[in-house]
Amino acid sequence: MAQVDNGLTQGANRHRARLADLLFRPFVYVAGLQSLLIGLAAIALAGLLGYLSNSHFDGVLDFHTGRPAALHLFLLEGLVDWLALSVVLLVAGKLVSRTAFRAVDLLGTQAMARWPTVLIAAAALAPQYQRLLAGVVAQLGGPAGQVAIRPADIAVGGLALLLMLLCVVWMVALMYQAYSLCCNVRGAKGAGSFVLALLAAEAISKVALIRLLTR
Amino acid sequence: MMSQQSGRLPTKCPSCGAALTVKRMACPDCHTEVEGGFALPILAGLDSDEQDFILKFVGASGSLKEMARLLGVSYPTVRNRLDEVIARLKRAEEKRDGTGG
Numbered sequence: 001m002a003q004v005d006n007g008l009t010q011g012a013n014r015h016r017a018r019l020a021d022l023l024f025r026p027f028v029y030v031a032g033l034q035s036l037l038i039g040l041a042a043i044a045l046a047g048l049l050g051y052l053s054n055s056h057f058d059g060v061l062d063f064h065t066g067r068p069a070a071l072h073l074f075l076l077e078g079l080v081d082w083l084a085l086s087v088v089l090l091v092a093g094k095l096v097s098r099t100a101f102r103a104v105d106l107l108g109t110q111a112m113a114r115w116p117t118v119l120i121a122a123a124a125l126a127p128q129y130q131r132l133l134a135g136v137v138a139q140l141g142g143p144a145g146q147v148a149i150r151p152a153d154i155a156v157g158g159l160a161l162l163l164m165l166l167c168v169v170w171m172v173a174l175m176y177q178a179y180s181l182c183c184n185v186r187g188a189k190g191a192g193s194f195v196l197a198l199l200a201a202e203a204i205s206k207v208a209l210i211r212l213l214t215r
Numbered sequence: 216m217m218s219q220q221s222g223r224l225p226t227k228c229p230s231c232g233a234a235l236t237v238k239r240m241a242c243p244d245c246h247t248e249v250e251g252g253f254a255l256p257i258l259a260g261l262d263s264d265e266q267d268f269i270l271k272f273v274g275a276s277g278s279l280k281e282m283a284r285l286l287g288v289s290y291p292t293v294r295n296r297l298d299e300v301i302a303r304l305k306r307a308e309e310k311r312d313g314t315g316g
Binding site for chain 2: 027028029030031032035099101102105109181182184
């Protein structure tokens with residue numbers, strides 16, 4: 001009986017470890033073309049949900065709700081964010097990595113690392129979040145006029161905001177893991193080059209999207 | 216006295232940590248024994264899972280893609296593992312040649 005219990009416990013532990021791996025270290029198992037296809041699908045889905053909730057990913061780490069736009073602009077934002085960081089990380093990887101790595105692994109895993117944006121855009125669909133945002137904009141003297149904020153809007157909208165924030169942190173962690181694994185760089189060199197690349201990509205994506213959106 | 220051992224091959228002295236050498240070898244069939252001073256092959260200094268990785272890698276004709284499929288992990292995971300094994304072998308070679316730190 002004790003052996004059966006031990007077996008079940010070990011099985012449950014393995015299952016938990018596998019689940020944690022899939023959530024926080026998915027690139028140990030998935031990279032290359034497979035991750036690229038999953039990532040592009042996630043970017044497209046996040047763009048579509050962003051279009052429905054007027055939520056823009058207007059920068060590698062940016063997320064803003066409110067301004068309506070054409071669907072293709074929402075899709076383009078995700079692609080620009082992904083490409084900006086991937087290209088900068090490719091250069092960083094070439095500079096700091098001692099190993100020869102495949103560009104398709106870095107491009108694919110960086111695309112897949114953006115999958116939490118699907119959850120962010122989905123959370124932005126919550127009517128309470130939309131009402132909370134409209135209310136805040138109205139109180140700040142925006143064009144929305146008088147919008148009554150209900151306690152449920154604050155509670156659910158606040159939870160949605162918290163979820164979004166956690167998803168951004170999770171996305172950055174996935175981006176770092178993807179870079180670290182694909183270029184085989186770790187420690188201070190890996191973290192330092194990643195932070196610099198992230199800052200550069202954020203600036204590049206902002207400039208590119210401002211130019212694109214103001215055309 | 217003559218029995219087939221299946222335990223892990225010791226490569227370091229349990230007392231001072233220096234690399235062990237082979238002093239005596241024996242034929243399990245005719246019990247002939249050879250004595251001398253023989254260095255262990257570099258591969259013997261690797262962990263058993265590293266040796267297993269090398270065997271699988273050679274079995275897969277050196278294909279990282281095939282290794283990734285066999286091990287159920289991604290291509291960069293296998294390549295990083297190979298990088299680790301290469302680094303271990305280089306360190307072992309340098310140590311053997313007396314060029315390491």
